[in-house]
Amino acid sequence: QAESHMFGIPFANTKMHDAIDWVCQNEQSQTKCRVGYFLNVNSINLAANNIELHSTLCGSDKNFVDGSGMRIAAQHSGIDLADNINGTDMLPLLCEQAVQTKQSFFLLGAKEGVAQKAGESLQKQYVGLDIRGAHHGYFNSDDDIIEQINQSGATILLVALGSPRQELWLAKNKHRLNCQCALAVGGLFDFFSG
Ligand code: UDP
Numbered sequence: 001q002a003e004s005h006m007f008g009i010p011f012a013n014t015k016m017h018d019a020i021d022w023v024c025q026n027e028q029s030q031t032k033c034r035v036g037y038f039l040n041v042n043s044i045n046l047a048a049n050n051i052e053l054h055s056t057l058c059g060s061d062k063n064f065v066d067g068s069g070m071r072i073a074a075q076h077s078g079i080d081l082a083d084n085i086n087g088t089d090m091l092p093l094l095c096e097q098a099v100q101t102k103q104s105f106f107l108l109g110a111k112e113g114v115a116q117k118a119g120e121s122l123q124k125q126y127v128g129l130d131i132r133g134a135h136h137g138y139f140n141s142d143d144d145i146i147e148q149i150n151q152s153g154a155t156i157l158l159v160a161l162g163s164p165r166q167e168l169w170l171a172k173n174k175h176r177l178n179c180q181c182a183l184a185v186g187g188l189f190d191f192f193s194g
Pocket of ligand 1: 042109110111136137138160161162163165185186187188189190
């Protein structure tokens with residue numbers, strides 16, 4: 001997978017199926033949770049005025065490029081994007097692959113009840129989908145949440161706290177997370193809960 005840069009931030013210029021393979025990758029030797037972000041027009045704009053967010057985006061394990069605005073920006077830098085990698089398109093495919101590869105999810109974020117509803121709705125659509133837990137995104141104690149996530153045994157964590165909170169939260173806490181991979185997914189649970 002080619003690694004390119006936009007606005008000083010590295011990203012993987014990749015196809016959706018390779019992105020999903022990366023999320024579901026299960027390496028015995030892996031010692032820490034891998035973190036992936038979606039670079040979209042909103043997060044890039046925020047990062048232009050927020051140096052902490054900018055360095056956080058630079059410090060992820062993988063960034064995907066999300067949206068047609070980003071495609072145009074990439075073209076201006078002479079980069080032809082292989083795919084539009086966004087959470088909404090990724091989630092259904094990720095659920096299918098998660099069932100096949102026996103991954104499990106914890107959903108963190110959105111208003112009370114929304115993550116749970118999204119989980120239930122996904123479980124109806126994808127038979128055998130293993131959702132280990134859900135929690136809303138308006139919590140005070142990181143410790144309690146991290147304990148719940150780790151206790152659940154979920155291998156994939158989806159964090160929907162909005163930008164920049166979700167990216168900063170993951171960067172701060174990833175060393176304490178036992179899951180294999182965590183993605184920052186913005187308003188995703190709101191779309192999948194109805
Ligand atoms: N959110 C949250 N905790 C917060 C702030 C936001 O769980 O402290 C949730 C919010 O309920 C929504 C999601 O984050 O479900 C994304 O919010 P928004 O659409 O503002 O962010 P974006 O997708 O533009 O990054």
